[in-house]
Amino acid sequence: GAGVSQSPSNKVTEKGKDVELRCDPISGHTALYWYRQRLGQGLEFLIYFQGNSAPDKSGLPSDRFSAERTGESVSTLTIQRTQQEDSAVYLCASSLGTELNYGYTFGSGTRLTVV
Amino acid sequence: GENVEQHPSTLSVQEGDSAVIKCTYSDSASNYFPWYKQELGKRPQLIIDIRSNVGEKKDQRIAVTLNKTAKHFSLHITETQPEDSAVYFCAATYQAGTALIFGKGTTLSVSS
Numbered sequence: 329g330a331g332v333s334q335s336p337s338n339k340v341t342e343k344g345k346d347v348e349l350r351c352d353p354i355s356g357h358t359a360l361y362w363y364r365q366r367l368g369q370g371l372e373f374l375i376y377f378q379g380n381s382a383p384d385k386s387g388l389p390s391d392r393f394s395a396e397r398t399g400e401s402v403s404t405l406t407i408q409r410t411q412q413e414d415s416a417v418y419l420c421a422s423s424l425g426t427e428l429n430y431g432y433t434f435g436s437g438t439r440l441t442v443v
Numbered sequence: 444g445e446n447v448e449q450h451p452s453t454l455s456v457q458e459g460d461s462a463v464i465k466c467t468y469s470d471s472a473s474n475y476f477p478w479y480k481q482e483l484g485k486r487p488q489l490i491i492d493i494r495s496n497v498g499e500k501k502d503q504r505i506a507v508t509l510n511k512t513a514k515h516f517s518l519h520i521t522e523t524q525p526e527d528s529a530v531y532f533c534a535a536t537y538q539a540g541t542a543l544i545f546g547k548g549t550t551l552s553v554s555s
Contacts, residue, residue, distance in 0.1 A: 371532060
């Protein structure tokens with residue numbers, strides 16, 4: 329596609345429910361990143377995928393968070409047993425590869441509200 | 444791991460004035476420092492970046508400077524305009540194959 333696509337754009341869920349967020353990167357982009365942005369806060373790194381290498385999960389805040397990516401395409405971020413502190417915008421980004429001159433292209437994000 | 448501190452958190456200037464945002468990083472091995480601009484309700488977009496073998500880089504009204512000894516880098520915006528109003532994020536990474544670590548952002552308000 330022309331850009332990074334994320335769905336849903338908005339999600340309201342009840343505390344304790346599981347949610348799944350989806351990211352479609354730009355075609356041909358081998359690297360994919362998930363970040364969390366709480367209201368008025370910075371971008372908090374969650375997880376990073378590069379090709380078929382093992383993902384860098386060092387940013388995941390708890391074992392309730394997990395993510396998968398099929399090859400170099402779609403990624404899903406799953407949050408189990410959601411808590412109110414999980415409310416945030418979840419941003420996905422992709423880049424051509426891991427070279428430093430490959431800037432990130434961000435999606436529009438999924439705004440998650442846990443009530 | 445890398446840690447990036449960004450200051451100030453908010454900055455208000457008059458149209459035409461200059462704005463400066465400063466970031467410090469912790470990992471001396473970091474060698475790539477991009478800046479992203481996020482307008483209200485929109486996605487972050489890359490506006491300029493610098494690598495550790497360069498001390499300064501300019502692109503029209505924006506420039507970035509890097510001081511590797513002090514481990515800090517700054518964004519300079521000259522002749523500010525109302526459309527420069529946004530949140531600006533600095534970031535750093537120390538090698539290819541690792542994710543960018545972002546600062547907490549600076550909300551820039553340019554009043555006319």
